[in-house]
Amino acid sequence: MNATEEEDFAEFARARWTPLMRLARTLALDEARAEDLVQEALIRMWRVWPRVRLEHPDAYARRTLVNVAMSWRRRKWWGETAVAYIADRPRDAVEGPAAATADRDLLRRAVAQLPYKQRIVVLLRYVEDLSEQQVAELMGCSAGTVKSQASRGLARLRKLPAFARAEAEDGPAPRGARAHGSAFAN
Helix, strand or coil: CCHHHHHHHHHHHHHHHHHHHHHHHHHHCCHHHHHHHHHHHHHHHHHHHHHHCCCCHHHHHHHHHHHHHHHHHCCCCCCCCCCCCCCCCCHHHCCCCHHHHHHHHHHHHHHHHCCHHHHHHHHHHHHCCCCHHHHHHHHCCCHHHHHHHHHHHHHHHHCCHHHHHHHHHHCCCCCCCCCCCCCCCC
16 A cells, blocks of 8 residues: 555545444444444455545445444354443433433433344434445345334334324424434434
């Protein structure tokens, strides 16, 4: 790799770090593990950068990150599981301006409870705003699988009080929409 390619890669990595971290956080549900996933994805990209940089590096980075996350999930042991919330008081006790934050946290925890592939599909479709075909290509499955996984994931999320409250305030959501809204915003 020559100096120009190294500079191109460094610039690409700096520019895409934040969006890749946002996706990795939602996939890993742990800040430290998300950083590890992004670093591993960028290491894999570094190895093939001269070939990838002229094609679609953003799509390649996202696919590499999803592949790294999926292979991480296949490991037999993951060690300790970090949790963002310890249930020392009822979540429903929150009122006022903090209610939106509580709803966002509730939705994030609900997404965390989705089966892993369902979670990936929901996040790629509605947070990363990819088409069904793009998600299917990223995951190596059919568009029909993406549709069914997204449908099942959204059905589970719609059962949440926070989602029902948002629909009551704003009216019914268009099919497949508002599963993410601002709930995944950082």
